[in-house]
Amino acid sequence: MTHYFLDDPTLADDYRDFMYYYGETSFVFTSNSGVFSHGGVDEATNLLIKNIPPLRGSLLDLGCGYGAIGIVLAKMFALTLTQSDVNPRALRLAEKNCAQNNVAATVLLSDCFANIGGKFDAITLNPPIHAGKSVVYALFEGAKAHLNAGGRFYVVMLEKHGAKTAAKKLTELFGNCGILCRKKGVFVFEMLAG
Ligand SMILES: C[S@@+](CC[C@H](N)C(=O)[O-])C[C@H]1O[C@@H](n2cnc3c(N)ncnc32)[C@H](O)[C@@H]1O
Numbered sequence: 022m023t024h025y026f027l028d029d030p031t032l033a034d035d036y037r038d039f040m041y042y043y044g045e046t047s048f049v050f051t052s053n054s055g056v057f058s059h060g061g062v063d064e065a066t067n068l069l070i071k072n073i074p075p076l077r078g079s080l081l082d083l084g085c086g087y088g089a090i091g092i093v094l095a096k097m098f099a100l101t102l103t104q105s106d107v108n109p110r111a112l113r114l115a116e117k118n119c120a121q122n123n124v125a126a127t128v129l130l131s132d133c134f135a136n137i138g139g140k141f142d143a144i145t146l147n148p149p150i151h152a153g154k155s156v157v158y159a160l161f162e163g164a165k166a167h168l169n170a171g172g173r174f175y176v177v178m179l180e181k182h183g184a185k186t187a188a189k190k191l192t193e194l195f196g197n198c199g200i201l202c203r204k205k206g207v208f209v210f211e212m213l214a215g
Pocket of ligand 1: 057058063066083084085086087088089090105106107108111131132133134146147148149150152156
């Protein structure tokens with residue numbers, strides 16, 4: 022079975038274009054087979070995007086997939102964007118989606134934070150649950166280490182995927198974990214870095 026976080030060169034392409042709206046601003050995204058939420062922006066991803074308050078400075082879209090979160094937020098709030106993922110197939114789409122939505126970004130192939138230097142004012146994550154708890158927790162820990170003082174980490178998680186356990190882990194790491202949204206079993210968390 023092919024997982025969306027593995028690059029499978031034997032997988033046949035199935036490119037799909039679709040629109041996404043943030044208020045009156047429209048975006049066009051291209052997705053492909055073998056990436057998360059092929060064919061449309063995932064509902065949890067949408068809740069994350071729509072519940073994040075206005076941001077400033079630099080944003081890391083961690084585990085960016087085809088890039089929706091970072092591209093929308095960078096365009097709406099004029100952010101300096103970095104996008105990273107472990108799957109090269111997803112990154113090729115993120116680059117294409119940046120270009121077709123006129124958003125500039127640094128796009129990095131990275132297993133968790135292995136190739137990510139520096140610190141950011143905000144980091145977003147819809148975690149790769151199927152990659153396992155150790156990967157998800159490594160992403161949480163790396164986020165803490167890569168935030169500027171006063172920086173914010175935004176995570177969306179489903180209750181059925183362990184959102185409440187994740188909230189405990191995030192509270193241990195950051196000393197805080199606010200709930201920005203709770204809807205139909207989906208939580209959007211906000212953590213403030215000290
Ligand atoms: C749930 S998807 C979210 C994708 C995208 N952010 C979205 O919301 O549409 C999680 C992403 O994490 C990536 N991922 C999985 N393991 C990773 C790792 N070890 N390091 C970085 N990214 C990883 C996957 O390839 C996938 O694109």
